[in-house]
Each structure stands twice: as structure tokens, then as C-alpha cells.
Amino acid sequence: MSFGTLLEAFFLGLLEGFTEFLPVSSTGHILLAAHFIGFESQGKVFEVLIQLGAILAIVTVYFGRFWQVLITLPTSARSRNFVLGLIIAFLPAAVIGAFAHGFIKSVLFESPALICTTLILGGIVLLWVDTLKTRPTQIDAMAFPKSLALKIGFAQCLAMVPGVSRSGSSIVAGMLLGASKPAAAEFSFFLALPTMAGAFAYDFYKNRDALSMDDGILIAVGFIAAFLSAVCVVRTLLAFVSRHGYTPFGWWRIAVGGIGLVALALVG
Numbered sequence: 001m002s003f004g005t006l007l008e009a010f011f012l013g014l015l016e017g018f019t020e021f022l023p024v025s026s027t028g029h030i031l032l033a034a035h036f037i038g039f040e041s042q043g044k045v046f047e048v049l050i051q052l053g054a055i056l057a058i059v060t061v062y063f064g065r066f067w068q069v070l071i072t073l074p075t076s077a078r079s080r081n082f083v084l085g086l087i088i089a090f091l092p093a094a095v096i097g098a099f100a101h102g103f104i105k106s107v108l109f110e111s112p113a114l115i116c117t118t119l120i121l122g123g124i125v126l127l128w129v130d131t132l133k134t135r136p137t138q139i140d141a142m143a144f145p146k147s148l149a150l151k152i153g154f155a156q157c158l159a160m161v162p163g164v165s166r167s168g169s170s171i172v173a174g175m176l177l178g179a180s181k182p183a184a185a186e187f188s189f190f191l192a193l194p195t196m197a198g199a200f201a202y203d204f205y206k207n208r209d210a211l212s213m214d215d216g217i218l219i220a221v222g223f224i225a226a227f228l229s230a231v232c233v234v235r236t237l238l239a240f241v242s243r244h245g246y247t248p249f250g251w252w253r254i255a256v257g258g259i260g261l262v263a264l265a266l267v268g
Contacts (some may be wrong), residue, residue: 001143005039005218005219006218008037009039009046009218009219009225010221010222011014011037011223011225012030012034012039012050012222013222013224013225013229014224014225014228015029015030015033016029016030016047016050016053016054016225016226016229016230017057017227017228017229017233018226018232018233018235019052020054020192020196020229021054021058021192021234021251022165022233022237023126023168023171023246024117024165024168024171024252024256025119025122025159025164025165025166026051026054026165026166027047027109027162027163028115028118028163028248029165029256030047031112031115032112032115032116032256032260033110034047036263036267041215041218043217044105044109045203045204045215046219047205048201048203049222050199050219050223050226051199051200052196052223053222053223053225053227053228054196054226054227055192055193055196055197056227057094057226057230057231058190058192058230059155060231061231061234061235062234064188064224065228069083069142072137072168078142079142079194081142081143082103082143085145085148085149086149086191086193087194088146088149088153089149089150089153089170089191090153090191090194090198091153092150092153092156092157093153093156093157093160093195093198094108095161096157096160096199097198097199097202098202099204100160100201101203102172104109104160104206107246108160111162112260112264113261113264114161114162115216115255115257116256116261116264117252117257118161118164119163119262120254120255120257120258122163122164122165122253123253123254125168125250126168126247126249126250127247127250129246130250132175132176134178136178136179136180136183137178137179138174138177138180138183139180141184141186141187141190142173144183145177148174148179151173151190152170152173152174153170153191154190155172155173156169156170156173162264165186166188166195166251168182169193170188170191171185172184173268174187181241181242181246181254182242185237186238193267203217215255
């Protein structure tokens with residue numbers, strides 16, 4: 001394994017952590033970046049397993065909140081509603097992801113043009129949503145009704161198409177269904193924990209016999225980089241969204257998707 005490969009893994013890890021909780025599709029970004037720099041991983045496992053770094057970033061930043069929920073679970077209806085809501089929102093992705101795993105990894109993950117197209121379309125949706133004059137009825141992510149959590153969970157499944165964005169689909173769904181921008185983003189943070197942990201565990205199980213020591217080292221490097229960059233994003237995103245909305249991310253997606261299509265046309 002060369003030093004250059006380690007640098008590529010570190011760069012992709014930084015990109016994963018930086019984009020995971022933004023509505024821009026971290027998977028789309030790292031798949032496109034890996035395509036253009038020539039980075040290859042066994043069964044695209046690297047791109048999935050380094051998400052554990054972003055998961056731990058959420059746990060680190062919100063540790064006090066999670067600990068409070070845990071110790072009050074037996075006595076607090078609010079804490080039980082929060083945990084049950086996350087479980088309900090996670091279930092659609094768990095079921096559909098298990099059945100569609102092979103198709104997602106072998107077909108969708110191997111389609112750079114599709115990723116660029118979904119980035120652009122998702123950007124247009126974000127620009128449209130940010131212009132809506134909604135009247136939020138849900139401002140507390142921990143108090144979302146179970147019906148709202150389930151609908152957000154189904155919307156999250158759209159992100160199985162790389163380029164759609166897990167956080168983007170869940171945030172947009174939350175906003176359209178009455179959640180405020182900060183509450184929709186925060187629920188998306190929390191929902192990332194079971195969703196990404198499930199994807200990590202399933203992908204690791206499916207590819208455990210094919211992973212080599214070199215794969216493990218690259219994943220470890222990407223994991224560390226993803227953790228560091230994700231911590232920075234999680235600490236600042238809610239304040240940024242409250243001030244600027246999602247329009248900047250919409251234009252970001254359109255720019256990346258457009259540049260990607262041009263690059264594919266020029267160099268393949």
C-alpha cells in the first residue's frame with residue numbers, strides 16, 4: 001500500500017465526515033471523488049464503513065442528550081417517545097436496504113452519471129423547499145409524533161440512490177410535514193445513528209471474509225478523518241441553517257453535479 005493511497009483514504013474520510021450531515025449526499029460525493037482519483041475498495045466497503053466515524057461524531061457532540069434520554073427512559077414519556085420514534089423511522093430503511101443491498105452496491109454505486117443527475121435534481125428540490133412559506137407545527141425533534149417519524153423514515157429510503165442524500169431526504173420530508181428547519185435537521189442527526197450503524201454492521205457482515213489488512217488500515221484512516229470533520233459540521237450546522245436556510249446547499253449540489261457531468265463527458 002502506497003503513501004498516496006493512504007492520503008486518498010484520508011481525503012475521502014474528510015469528505016465523508018464533512019458532507020454526511022449536510023443535505024448534499026456524502027455517498028455521492030465520495031463515490032464521485034473515488035471515481036475521478038482512481039480509488040478502489042473491495043465491494044465499495046470503504047465508502048460505507050468509514051461512516052462509523054460520523055456516527056461517533058454524533059454520539060460525542062450529543063452525548064449529554066443521549067445520556068439523559070437513557071437514564072430517564074423508564075420514567076419519562078418524552079424520552080420513550082423519542083426512542084420509539086427513531087426505531088419507527090429506522091425500520092423502512094432496514095427492511096428495504098436488506099432486500100435491495102446487492103442492487104444498490106453493484107448497480108447504483110457504479111453509476112457516476114446517475115449520481116451527478118440526482119445531485120442536480122436534489123439541489124433543485126432544496127432551492128424550491130427553501131422558498132416555501134411554511135408554518136412549522138413541530139419545533140422539538142424529540143417530540144415528533146410517531147406518524148411523522150414513520151413518514152420521514154420512508155423518505156430517507158430515497159437516499160439508497162446515491163446522490164439523493166439521506167439527510168437531505170429526511171430534512172425535506174420533515175419540513176414539508178410541518179417540522180421547523182432546525183428540528184428537521186436535528187431529527188436527521190439522530191436518525192443517522194441507527195441507520196448508519198445498521199448499514200455498517202450489514203456491510204461488514206457481508207464482506208467480512210473479503211477484507212484484507214490493507215483494507216482495514218485504509219478504513220481506519222478514513223474513519224479517523226470522517227470523525228474529525230463530522231464533529232466540526234455537527235457543532236455548526238444548526239446555527240448555519242437557522243441563519244441561511246438550505247439554499248446554499250442546493251446550489252452546491254447543482255454545481256457539483258454539473259461539474260461531474262462535464263468531467264464524465266470529457267474524461268469518462
